[in-house]
Amino acid sequence: MMESRAAVFREIGAAVAIERVTLDPPGPTEVRVRIAAVGLCRTDYHVMRGERRVAMQPMVLGHEAAGVVEHIGDAVSGINAGDHVILTFIPACGTCHWCRQGLHHLCAEGPRITQGPQLDGTYRRRDRDGHAVGAFCMIGAFAERTIVDQASAIVIDKDIPFDLASLVACGVPAGVGAARHRARVQPGESVLVVGCGGDGMNVVQGARLCGASQIIAADIAPAKLDWAREFGATHGVNAQGEALTRAVLELTSGIGVNHAFVCIDPPATLLPAFRATAKGGNVVVTALTPDTVTEIKIPPLELFVTQKAIMGAVYGFASPRLQIPELLGLYRKGAIKLRELITRRYRLDEINQGYADLDAGKNLRGVVVFDD
Ligand SMILES: [Zn+2]
Ligand SMILES: [Zn+2]
Structure with missing residues (x-):
């Protein structure tokens, strides 16, 4: 057994408090990871505000993380103590219909990531009163240490700094992948990115990587x-x-863009983005919508006659197991930026300030770093 300081989400709308939680030893297929860096992604903030409901409280949030493996279960293979890992917010169970096709971003276990327990359905964290504490995305990375199934960890090379690696757990694949793998932007095409935060900025650099000639932020x-x-x-x-629609049409000779990406507030931005898209073009939604919003208005006749496609992209619509190593390779070659994505670094006990800064639009990405 071991203790870990963790930012525990207990109440919607309230600040998260730093508490000591007890960690049980990892199960047979699990690893214990000392978190080195964890990004302040907007998704966790949606949970804190009750816009993305999770099944239980208390829960440790945080899912955009990198760290060092400290201890492994008896049945773990391919991961060793001392390995550097990026944690993935959708586990790759390896055996479901989707995983067997290499489509780990569609893993059948994905819908369970807001439930709280580990992949095996049990808990590894307890609070001071002995109550089970959940782990958001089966990760719970707003903590000094976490325990995750091997299905949620990807070993990376040790030369990548942890703060940069953490971003490649969520924001970078989500954005770059949306351009490359979902819209499949082609050289010379035009792109609109609505909302230039963590995801949107990565769509911008993904579109550049694809050779888009016009990228409208x-x-x-x-x-x-x-x-x-x-x-x-x-x-x-x-x-x-x-x-917004008018401005984009002006920039595209009245035609619209080949691909529009909705990276913030889909209920308000989808229709303007849809109308700024050329006939036959793609509209890709990369952002979360509060689950209280149950419909978005797109006139069906307009959809039919303009022959546009509206599509969703989680994790950049490609397996994190394939994408993450590839993205780190692109970073090494200088083809994508990582360091420039980080606006500010925080300590774990500054996490509420980090989210206040995110909310105030001050940060492209804030990252919590641990110095031990
Ligand atoms: Zn995220
Ligand atoms: Zn699966």
């Missing part, structure tokens, strides 16, 4: 439009709603 924060240019955007639009 849209955000209501002028600083993010400046950042987007550094990541490859050719144009910046500070507008929303109908004004």
Whole structure:
């Protein structure tokens, strides 16, 4: 048994508190990981605010993480103590219909990641009163240490700094992958990215990687439009709603873009993005919508006659097991930026400040780093 400081989510709308939780030893297929860095992704914030419901509290949130394996269960294979790992927020069970085709981002266990227990259905964390504590995404990385199934860990080379590696657990594959694997942006095409936070900025650099000739970044924060240019955007639009659609049509001779990416607030941004898309083009949703929103209005006749496709992309629509090593290789070659994504580093006990900064639009990505 072991203790770990962790940021525990207990109440919707309240700050998360740093507590000591007890960790049981890893099960046969599990590994104990000392977290080195964990990104402050918006998804955890949606949970804290009750916009993405999880099945239980208390729960340790945090899913964009990298660290060092300290201890492994008896039946673990391919992971050893001392290995550096990136944790994946969808486990790859390896045996379901999807995993057998290499489509780990569609793993049948994916819907269980908001439940709280480990992959095997039991718990490894307890609070001071002995109550079971859940782990968001079967990871629970807002903590000094965590225990995850081997299905949630990918061994990486040791030369990649942990703070950069953590981003490749979620934001980078989500955004870069959406451009490469979902929309399959082709050289010379035009792209619109609505919302240039962590995901959106990675869509921008994914589109650049694909050879898009026109990359229009849209955000209501002028600083993010400046950042987007550094990541490859050719144009910046500070507008929303109908004004956004108008601005994009002006920039594309009235045609619209080949691919529009909805990276923030889909209920408000999907229709303007859809209408800024060329006939026959793609609209890709990469952002989470609060589960209280049950429909988005797109006129069906408009969908039919314009022959556009509306699609979702989780994890960049490609297996994290294939994508993560590939993205680290692209970083090494200088083909994608990682360091420039990090605006600020925080200690674990500054996590609420980190999310306040995210909410205020100050951060592209805040990262909690541990120095022990
Ligand atoms: Zn995330
Ligand atoms: Zn599976």
